[in-house]
Amino acid sequence: MDATTLFAFSxxxxxxxxxxxxxxxxxxxxxxxGGFRGAFPMVLGLVVGDLVYLSFVTFGLAALAQRFGTVFLVVKWAGAAYLLYLAVKLWTAKPNPDEVRAAAAQGFVRTLLAGLSLTLGNPKTMVFYIALLPTLVPLERMTAVGFAELVGIVMVLLTAIGSAYAAAAAGAREMFRSPRALRRLNRTAGTVMAGAAAAIVAR
Structure with missing residues (x-):
């Protein structure tokens, strides 16, 4: 896969x-x-869940891309609408510190499976993949090497980002309990999602 496509997807x-x-x-x-060590298995679970979605969406959409171009137009607009809906929900959400209260430490496998089930049950993850892949990656020309490159990108970036969140939570616990900090976090996320929706429509 060419460097421009990989950079855009990354x-x-x-x-x-x-x-x-x-x-x-x-x-x-x-x-x-549980600190960083308690959170890292959760990050790994999220990575595994994303790889499951990446695999399903890549191969499923690759088979459809050559025949049903209109389907992707509908999916693109539906994905953008859903992201905009999430953006509005985040902007209007009332911060509740209890939602991120400390959780008791659990075993490695149990925590990993919790992250996996969370991702598999999260429609936002599927929407991101369905909305982004067809607009950024030429699925009709997907090769084994290209798929491996996407898998590597997802593994490295999601592990790094999830680890950063885990480290921040472990090192600044009181900050995440502040309603003001939670409100800023929600509104930042809402702005990013609205921007993503606009970018999807623009493409």
């Missing part, structure tokens, strides 16, 4: 992954309760 994925959502909120909660 940038879009990094923005999407860094935007606070249920997954990163869970990582923060785990970091508040």
């Amino acid at each position: 940038l879009a994925f990094a923005i999407a992954a860094a935007s606070p959502g249920p997954g990163m909120a869970a990582v923060v909660a785990r970091g508040l309760g």
